[in-house]
Amino acid sequence: xxxxxxxxxxxxxxxxxxxxxxxxxxxxxxxxxxxxxxxxxxxxxxxxxxxxxxxxxxxxxxxxxxxxxxxxxxxxxxxxxxxxxxxxxxxxxxxxxxxxxxxxxxxxxxxxxxxxxxxxxxxxxxxxxxxxxxxxxxxxxxxxxxxxxxxxxxxxxxxxxxxxxxxxxxxxxxxxxxxxxxxxxxxxxxxxxxxxxxxxxxxxxxxxxxxxxxxxxxxxxxxxxxxxxxxxxxxxxxxxxxxxxxxxxxxxxxxxxxxxxxxxxxxxxxxxxxxxxxxxxxxxxxxxxxxxxxxxxxxxxxxxxxxxxxxxxxxxxxxxxxxxxxxxxxxxxxxxxxxxxxxxxxxxxxxxxxxxxxxxxxxxxxxxxxxxxxxxxxxxxxxxxxxxxxxxxxxxxxxxxxxxxxxxxxxxxxxxxxxxxxxxxxxxxxxxxxxxxxxxxxxxxxxxxxxxxxxxxxxxxxxxxxxxxxxxxxxxxxxxxxxxxxxxxxxxxxxxxxxxxxxxxxxxxxxxxxxxxxxxxxxxxxxxxxxxxxxxxxxxxxxxxxxxxxxxxxxxxxxxxxxxxxxxxxxxxxxxxxxxxxxxxxx
Amino acid sequence: xxxxxxxxxxxxxxxxxxxxxxxxxxxxxxxxxxxxxxxxxxxxxxxxxxxxxxxxxxxxxxxxxxxxxxxxxxxxxxxxxxxxxxxxxxxxxxxxxxxxxxxxxxxxxxxxxxxxxxxxxxxxxxxxxxxxxxxxxxxxxxxxxxxxxxxxxxxxxxxxxxxxxxxxxxxxxxxxxxxxxxxxxxxxxxxxxxxxxxxxxxxxxxxxxxxxxxxxxxxxxxxxxx
Numbered sequence: 001x002x003x004x005x006x007x008x009x010x011x012x013x014x015x016x017x018x019x020x021x022x023x024x025x026x027x028x029x030x031x032x033x034x035x036x037x038x039x040x041x042x043x044x045x046x047x048x049x050x051x052x053x054x055x056x057x058x059x060x061x062x063x064x065x066x067x068x069x070x071x072x073x074x075x076x077x078x079x080x081x082x083x084x085x086x087x088x089x090x091x092x093x094x095x096x097x098x099x100x101x102x103x104x105x106x107x108x109x110x111x112x113x114x115x116x117x118x119x120x121x122x123x124x125x126x127x128x129x130x131x132x133x134x135x136x137x138x139x140x141x142x143x144x145x146x147x148x149x150x151x152x153x154x155x156x157x158x159x160x161x162x163x164x165x166x167x168x169x170x171x172x173x174x175x176x177x178x179x180x181x182x183x184x185x186x187x188x189x190x191x192x193x194x195x196x197x198x199x200x201x202x203x204x205x206x207x208x209x210x211x212x213x214x215x216x217x218x219x220x221x222x223x224x225x226x227x228x229x230x231x232x233x234x235x236x237x238x239x240x241x242x243x244x245x246x247x248x249x250x251x252x253x254x255x256x257x258x259x260x261x262x263x264x265x266x267x268x269x270x271x272x273x274x275x276x277x278x279x280x281x282x283x284x285x286x287x288x289x290x291x292x293x294x295x296x297x298x299x300x301x302x303x304x305x306x307x308x309x310x311x312x313x314x315x316x317x318x319x320x321x322x323x324x325x326x327x328x329x330x331x332x333x334x335x336x337x338x339x340x341x342x343x344x345x346x347x348x349x350x351x352x353x354x355x356x357x358x359x360x361x362x363x364x365x366x367x368x369x370x371x372x373x374x375x376x377x378x379x380x381x382x383x384x385x386x387x388x389x390x391x392x393x394x395x396x397x398x399x400x401x402x403x404x405x406x407x408x409x410x411x412x413x414x415x416x417x418x419x420x421x422x423x424x425x426x427x428x429x430x431x432x433x434x435x436x437x438x439x440x441x442x443x444x445x446x447x448x449x450x451x452x453x454x455x456x457x458x459x460x461x462x463x464x465x466x467x468x469x470x471x472x473x474x475x476x477x478x479x480x481x482x483x484x485x486x487x488x489x490x491x492x493x494x495x496x497x498x499x500x501x502x503x504x505x506x507x508x509x510x511x512x513x514x515x516x517x518x519x520x521x522x523x524x525x526x527x528x529x530x531x532x533x534x535x536x537x538x539x540x541x542x543x544x545x546x547x548x549x550x551x552x553x554x555x556x557x558x559x560x561x562x563x564x565x566x567x568x569x570x571x572x573x574x575x576x577x578x579x580x581x582x583x584x585x586x587x
Numbered sequence: 588x589x590x591x592x593x594x595x596x597x598x599x600x601x602x603x604x605x606x607x608x609x610x611x612x613x614x615x616x617x618x619x620x621x622x623x624x625x626x627x628x629x630x631x632x633x634x635x636x637x638x639x640x641x642x643x644x645x646x647x648x649x650x651x652x653x654x655x656x657x658x659x660x661x662x663x664x665x666x667x668x669x670x671x672x673x674x675x676x677x678x679x680x681x682x683x684x685x686x687x688x689x690x691x692x693x694x695x696x697x698x699x700x701x702x703x704x705x706x707x708x709x710x711x712x713x714x715x716x717x718x719x720x721x722x723x724x725x726x727x728x729x730x731x732x733x734x735x736x737x738x739x740x741x742x743x744x745x746x747x748x749x750x751x752x753x754x755x756x757x758x759x760x761x762x763x764x765x766x767x768x769x770x771x772x773x774x775x776x777x778x779x780x781x782x783x784x785x786x787x788x789x790x791x792x793x794x795x796x797x798x799x800x801x802x803x804x805x806x807x808x809x810x811x812x813x
Binding site for chain 1: 593594595596597598599600618619622623626627629630631633634637638641644645648649650651729730733736740744
């Protein structure tokens with residue numbers, strides 16, 4: 001029994017009015033932009049929250065409007081928004097939506113209506129989350145991990161309405177992700193154009209594909225924990241809540257297990273790291289190859305590494321819980337799996353560097369951000385090796401070392417890739433180039449500024465500076481120099497935050513007055529650059545779908561006139577300057 | 588070609604001129620909705636799997652008292668739950684019959700069978716509600732003990748999934764009403780029937796687990812490392 005995939009129907013859901021074109025659109029490109037704008041907006045909210053946190057940490061007692069309660073709320077909302085509502089949504093909902101059909105040669109997602117519903121459901125989840133700023137008690141201040149029992153007990157900010165709205169919002173987000181995720185997976189599996197075998201797919205698509213499958217299997221853990229905590233809070237069950245004395249009062253809860261929640265949370269939480277990282281890995285691979293004018297080193301190994309990382313990411317979760325009081329033998333197992341997952345990850349890093357090796361490196365804006373990513377990712381990965389070992393993690397776990405580590409690997413690295421991707425695909429999306437000078441200011445200020453923020457945090461952590469604290473007053477073992485360093489970090493963080501305005505200004509100005517982009521400004525080989533219209537119109541491909549004749553990395557092929565051969569160009573159509581060299585190159 | 592075989596391809600080697608004819612066939616010969624259903628069932632399976640794992644973990648705390656295994660416990664002889672299971676089984680059978688009839692192009696009879704399946708599944712929901720009521724009357728409320736909390740929670744989550752199935756099926760019923768082609772009806776019905784059978788299977792697992800004695804639950808928990 002078969003049904004024709006909708007991806008090949010040019011006239012399906014063709015927009016006929018302003019509303020159907022820009023609001024209730026079923027076009028994957030419009031939905032991608034809707035996802036991206038929403039994610040960037042909510043990400044800016046989280047950026048402001050982080051600046052407020054840094055003001056308190058760098059200059060304590062100077063800002064009366066930041067109370068201990070609001071500080072915890074900033075920490076919580078910053079973390080959850082950045083990880084789930086910005087990174088996951090932008091990489092998969094934004095770039096996934098835009099790139100999947102274009103890169104595999106389809107006209108749209110296979111379920112366009114479901115795709116549209118996915119965005120509106122995501123928007124609802126964002127609104128519910130932001131609504132928690134306006135309810136009595138404000139948003140939850142339980143930390144982004146929402147650990148019970150404190151998350152739902154008096155004493156924690158937002159323990160009434162805030163936590164409930166957070167749990168409801170997460171539930172709605174997971175519904176949105178599931179709708180979108182089913183679309184991405186099915187489109188990749190079933191709407192590829194002729195000649196686009198799995199192993200001819202660009203690594204961007206491989207990263208999005210595996211990350212989406214991981215999301216479909218990992219987000220249920222967050223949903224399950226959210227439902228059970230919701231019941232503990234609202235109905236009074238004791239799934240996670242132990243027998244407990246709160247504010248001098250014995251509560252009705254009995255025997256629940258907070259550690260059970262932690263297992264569930266991190267069963268989601270660690271794959272979530274790779275749900276964000278794998279699309280970033282894929283994107284950075286494609287950008288490095290394109291801007292180094294060289295085929296990606298070890299394509300097959302890169303694909304296998306993505307798959308293996310995806311599998312292994314489900315058996316490392318408890319390395320986040322070494323200090324939780326779980327069975328110590330677990331620590332040995334999870335430390336081992338954590339070290340094993342470093343192998344395919346390191347392999348990818350080597351391959352990126354070997355791709356650059358003797359390449360014709362073009363220091364374009366996307367390339368700068370991609371190279372910046374390699375630095376921050378290696379840095380964050382190496383500090384992760386420290387934290388993956390139980391004996392080193394125990395003293396460092398509750399310190400700024402961890403904050404430095406995960407911001408390097410999970411914050412700065414994917415953000416740099418997102419910027420690389422935006423600079424790379426902006427000409428395709430808008431038909432305009434971004435301003436190079438402003439982009440370079442943005443890159444260098446962001447990279448140096450962010451390094452000035454997160455590198456010293458490792459040192460602060462080794463000094464024993466505890467994370468999550470509103471103030472350090474009275475902690476005599478912390479030297480004065482640490483306070484000075486904290487002030488420096490805050491200044492750097494504010495500068496980095498302000499510099500993002502340069503990027504926003506660049507986008508706004510370039511949209512109207514940017515240099516007109518050629519159809520393929522980077523000389524890329526992948527299909528999205530081969531559309532008949534730039535930006536692509538509804539249906540993407542005009543009357544006929546493209547046919548793929550080669551993989552996505554035919555750069556600098558000996559004997560060929562151009563230093564790239566697009567995927568849809570057959571050998572017979574390649575302009576050759578040296579036929580013998582071209583033939584010897586296996587073409 | 589197997590998945591391993593596909594992953595072993597060397598895409599950097601150029602195709603001979605004219606290209607391998609196999610590659611000129613678009614891969615979209617599958618059935619996206621069926622693929623989507625398979626992945627969705629994978630997601631739902633993880634949801635129930637994780638709920639069950641938390642139950643087994645939670646069962647090892649001192650305040651967990653199984654709902655079966657002793658004569659005075661409510662599910663020592665879960666007669667009503669057997670009846671409920673029979674209703675859900677009949678619903679599944681009716682769906683399958685509806686699919687079989689649709690394949691024979693007997694669409695009116697198929698519609699009757701599908702509507703019978705819907706009625707039976709709604710009956711199952713009511714019957715589950717009756718069990719909840721009886722359980723509460725017997726003194727096993729939502730917060731009485733973690734085992735009863737899990738009973739209400741897991742059966743509720745199962746009912747929500749059934750309700751989702753009914754909503755999806757209502758779209759299919761529209762196809763009957765609007766006299767869509769037999770192929771479209773069969774396609775939709777195949778997916779709904781798969782979902783129906785799947786949820787019946789999930790119910791059997793939940794039924795077995797939630798009516799297990801303390802000893803059985805302890806053994807399962809030990810098997811899972813709790």
